[in-house]
Amino acid sequence: MKRIILSLVLLSGTLALAQEKKSDTTKTKSIEGVTITKQVFKKQSDRFVYDVAASPVAKGNTTFDLLKQTPLLSSTDDKTLKIAGKNNAVIYINGRKTNMDAESLAQFLKNTPAENIQKIEVITVPGSEYQVESSDGIINIILKKKMSDGLSGNMRFSNTQNKYNASQASFSANYRKDKLGISANLSGGESIFAQTYTLKNGNDRAFNVSTGEIDNPNKNIGGYLNIDYQLTDNSNLALSWNTWANKGYNSTADLFNTITDESVTTYSWSKNKKNTRSYNNSVNLNYELKTDSLGSKLNVNAAYLNYRKFQFIDNQNYISNVNGEIGKRTSQVFQDLPQLINNFSGMVDYIQKFKNDLTISVGGNYNKTKTDNDTKNDTYIFGSKPSFTSAPNHFIYDENIYGFYATAEKKFSDKFSGKIGARYEITNSLGTSDNAPTVELQRIKRNYNNFLPYASFNYAINDKNNISYSFSSRMMRPTFWQINPVKSILTSNNYTQNNPFVKASSMYNQELTYMYKNSYFLILNHTYFKDVITQVPLQGYPVSPDGTTKTVNELRYISTNFGNKQEMSAMVGIQKSLFKQYWTTNFNIGFQHNINNGSLGVDPTTGDRFKNENGDFVEYINNRKSTSLLIQTNNTIRLDKNKTWFLGVNFFYIDKQQVDLGLIKSLASLDLSIKKNWNDWTFALNLNDVLKTNIVEIEDYQSNGNYNYIHQNSHPRSIAVSLTYNFGNQKVKKVRDIEGASDAIKSRTK
Structure with missing residues (x-):
């Protein structure tokens, strides 16, 4: 430097x-x-490119802070990153997916100096060669290449205060000597995730209101170890290991229930205690061989993933009065909900480059997954007629996925380039249950194939104007927990129900982009979702297939496929440095139009239908439309000539819009930060959700008279201080990051 x-x-x-x-x-x-x-921001054939080395924002930042300043990217919770118009952002480094879980990845990004980054690529519509789910986008971080041997690292300490206090610390180091590179990280923290919760459901004649506090303590520790060795001038061997452990003991949910049926009102308390611990370990072995001087190469990956989660819930219900005084215990439910996942994955890719600017890529992958859920559910009813029921269920799920892809990319001229490709996936699965409530749930076998085409074209009209178009099709498979047929109890007549009949959904996406002077852009997007996977609220008096009707009004949130939906958006934006680079701003404004079309009247796990007070069968219907305004701006203001003081001002606003569960009200957040760089030290102070406007509210009114309302305050207003120290030779060449063969499976362990 x-x-x-x-x-x-x-x-x-x-x-x-x-x-x-x-x-x-x-x-x-x-x-x-x-x-x-230098062009700081530009559009290439299938991606946006942000040249960090030519931007004043990188100096003194972490990689995570830099990504938040990147056009089209945002973070509303300072933990996850999102691409405008996408459900999720998948992080790649040097073209390879990061082999880390979400927590360790966030720490890695927050403890990596931004000075090591050459550029950031935002791929809004990934090609067929990428293993991503549904409408996920990709953030590809390109590291600088000319870095000397040596040792570097950093230590980071942070403390956050909202309703409770949270602290976190991490240490990372990178070492390279000749052909050997080693990268390691260890981080841990302690926090309490708190919510103030309100749930209202029912109709004018019978309704339920539940309000209370939910506190979820968490202690976690984890890290990664990556080893890279250059076998020859053209071949490399790499081994990566990631581990993460989480402990959440003494989690509580205390909800006060007001239940009205006709003119009779009763009161009760639901008190949940939960102990959870989970372990995630994965290992990946990679071999890379460069086959010619043009950049052609072969990649081979083998990976193993082991995920274990143990969860024990004690749900107790008590009689109460209008003043909230606790009376006699009416029921108690013990639930033991373990989840064990083992996955083996293999992946082979070959890229052949030709002198005529043609690139052909072919490859395949294989995933074998087995989940084991030996759950227990014991219910005690107290009173004049005490009773006990036990409902154990051992659910085993085996899944095999075979994937093949081919792409062809061609630069026809300096102005026009294109890329076409396709992915073909074969899925075979078998789920067995030894104590399912119905015969249909005892053995569920599925075999299906999917053909997923892709195409993109880019045309540079002249030096100032660029236009591009992309089409992509993807699959979204349910998480492994969603297909385990168990329920999680919130109150005595309100619970969530998993569903092994959930099938994969399909997504078709089109995107048209126009850029002017590499600073101003317009993005038009249309996405069609088929067989959407979501939780649907069914409420009323359950009627079983044999005609038995319960006398208690229930609310069940059931995981299932719920019709189709469309999302259309139009967004204009700017990325620019002003006033001699004292002010760098990213500003986006646009509209999103949602069209929902789904209905459900039968519980797919039991066959139950639901009646209202008049004895009529009812169903949940969502065929509504909404148009929403979206605003986002990220600003970095340099306060001195020496580039040591920086002020950050970030704001987002999402207008109310129709989602699967109803109408979600508007969300907004104003975040402020001040940062001081002093030699190898960085001091930062962050104020999040200053105006206390980032609170979730969802309401839904059905034509049959039923309504559902959710209010969730996760206390996002917070103040955080952090201290980071960088040591050693900061020009150390980074270890080659490898795309793990099991990465496509990891997201489904949530």
């Missing part, structure tokens, strides 16, 4: 001396020659 600065100083002096000897015309040309050497 010092050499670069010195070179720029010498260049400036040379230009100044030349100005005394040349005409004004010559001076103008010299200055222009220096000014236009």
Whole structure:
């Protein structure tokens, strides 16, 4: 860096001396020659490219902070990253998916200096070669290549205060010597995730209101170890291991219930205690062989993933009065809900590049997964007629996925390029249950194939105008927990129900993009979802297939496929540095139009239908439309000439819009930060959700008279302080990050 600065100083002096000897015309040309050497933000054939090395935002930032300043990217919770118009963002490094779980990945990004990054690529519509789910987008981080051997690392400490206090610390180190590279990280923290919760459901004649507090303590520790060794000039071998452990003991949910049926009102308490612990370990072995000087290469991956989660819930219900005084216990439910997942994955890719700017890619992958859920459910009823029922269920799920893809990318001229491809997937699965409530649930076998085409085209009209189009099709498979036929109890007559009959959904996406001067852009997007996977609220008096009717009004949130939906959006944005780079801003504004079309009247796990007070069968219907305004702006203001003080001002606003569960009200958040860089130290203070506007409210009114309302306050307003120290040679060459063969499976362990 010092050499670069010195070179720029010498260049400036040379230009100044030349100005005394040349005409004004010559001076103008010299200055222009220096000014236009870098394009900070531009559109390529299938991706947006943000040249970090040419941007003033990178200095003194972490990678996570830098990503939040990248056009089209945002973070509403300072933990996850989202691409505008996408459900999720998958992180790649140097073209390879990061082999980390979400928690360790966030820490890795928050403890990696942004000075090591050359550019960031945002792929809104991934090609056939990428293993991503549904409408996920990709963030590809390209690291600088010219880095010397040595040791570097950093230590980070942070403390956050909202309703409770949370602390976290991490240590990371990178070492490279000749052909060997080692990267390691260890981080841990302690926090309490708190919610103030309100649920209302029913109709004018019978309804239920539940309000209370939910506190979920968490202690976690984890890290990663990556080893990379250059076998020859053209081949590399890499081994990566990721581990993460979480402990959430003494989690509580205390809800006060007001139940009205006709003119009779009763009161009760639901008190839940939950102990949870989980372990995630994965290992990946990668071999890469470069086959020619043009960049053709072979990649082979083998991976193993082991995920274990143990959860014990004690749900107790008590009689109460209008004043909330606790009376006699009416029922108690013990649930033991373990989840064991083992996955083996293999992946082979070959990329062949030709001299005529043609690139052909072919590859395949295999995933074998087995889940084991030996659950127990014991119910005690107290009172004049006490009773006990036990409902154990051992559910085993075996799944095999075979995937094959081929793509062809061609640069026809300096102005026009295109890429086409397709992916073919074969899925075979078998789910068995030894104590399912119905015969249909005892053995569920599925075999299905999917053909997923892809195409993208890019045309540079001239130096200032660029237009591109992309089409993609993807699958979204249910998580492994969603297909385990168990229920999680919230109150005595309100619970969530998993569903092994859930099938994979399909997504078709089209996107048209126009860019002007590499600073201003317009994005038009249309996405069609078929067989959407979601939770559907069914409520009323359950009627079993044999005609038995319960006398208690129930609310069940059932995981299932719920019709189809469309999302259409139009967004304009700007990425620009102003006032001699003292102010760098990303600003997006647009509209999103949602069309929902789904209905459900039968519980797919039991066959139950639901009646209202009049004895009529009812169903949940969502065929509504909504149009919403979306605004997002991220700003970094440099406060001094030495580039050591920075002020951050970030804001987002999402207008109310129709979602699967109803109408979600508007969300907004104003976040402020101040940062000081001092040699190898960075001090930061962050204020999140200053206006306390990031609170979730969902309401839904059905034509049959039923309504459902959810209010969830996760206390996002917080203040956080952090201290980061960087040590060693910061130009250490990073370990080659490898796309794990099991990465497509990891997201389904949630």
